[in-house]
Amino acid sequence: MEANEKQALVNRLRRAEGQVRGLEQMVETERSAKEILTQLAATREALKKVGLAILEEEMRNFEAAGEKGDQASVEALMGLVRQITKG
């Protein structure tokens, strides 16, 4: 992974971490269930996008290494896709 791409992923995760800390405060200050669940859905969505970015990065890596296109790489990528559709 290139340094700038790694940093971009870490930055996104730090923002997600901040969103989870925001959720803790919302629970502590007894904000409404509706507000908390809206923020929770946004946090889960942000994490899903990190997963999609990692998958995209992985597709490009296979490509750069010339590995992409063989049977093993298709199965590895499909394993990642299945992981993303969970959770």
Next chain:
Amino acid sequence: MEANEKQALVNRLRRAEGQVRGLEQMVETERSAKEILTQLAATREALKKVGLAILEEEMRNFEAAGEKGDQASVEALMGLVRQITKG
């Protein structure tokens, strides 16, 4: 919300926050995409369970307040359910 229930939710969110910090380290130390996406799915699942716990708490609140059962409470609860099925 009772104090012990609030604390239980905050504790769960702190564990989820720790999971996100774990993800940051996994990216920084270049763990495999498969490992990262497995941990990411677990984190998203943990957050979804927090959402379900908040919904359950809300159902009990309506009950305790004797509000549950009227048209407005059904619609409010359905709004929360829709929020949980997103994200």
Next chain:
Amino acid sequence: MEANEKQALVNRLRRAEGQVRGLEQMVETERSAKEILTQLAATREALKKVGLAILEEEMRNFEAAGEKGDQASVEALMGLVRQITKG
């Protein structure tokens, strides 16, 4: 369940059945993966909405029967919500 609500659910399911038949034709006539997956997401979304309508109906039933609000009904409803967030 009232007769008109039952009919509304059956009608929605018939439309979803028609969407699945449409998917069969799209595969047979080799439409693009993008078009097929767009239609498939719409079909899955339509089925999810049927699930939400059944849950809402169930909340109103508990209410009408005066059962809503007790511990057992909260747990039964939460079981349905968990089922909807799967699949």
Next chain:
Amino acid sequence: MEANEKQALVNRLRRAEGQVRGLEQMVETERSAKEILTQLAATREALKKVGLAILEEEMRNFEAAGEKGDQASVEALMGLVRQITKG
């Protein structure tokens, strides 16, 4: 798409169509919400698996055509993945 792969996808969709018809009967005969939602989750899961099979097929097609690995193919595949994570 090869003829046998196309047939396998159509067969899966026919089974999903049968599952939706089963849901119509379950609603008509007033089976419990729990039973209906369990069958509904299974149907949605079956459709998701059809989507994953189409994506996998598409990855192999890019490969066979030697297109896989360029920027455009990564973006096209990611578009399909996003579609699958919806709905």
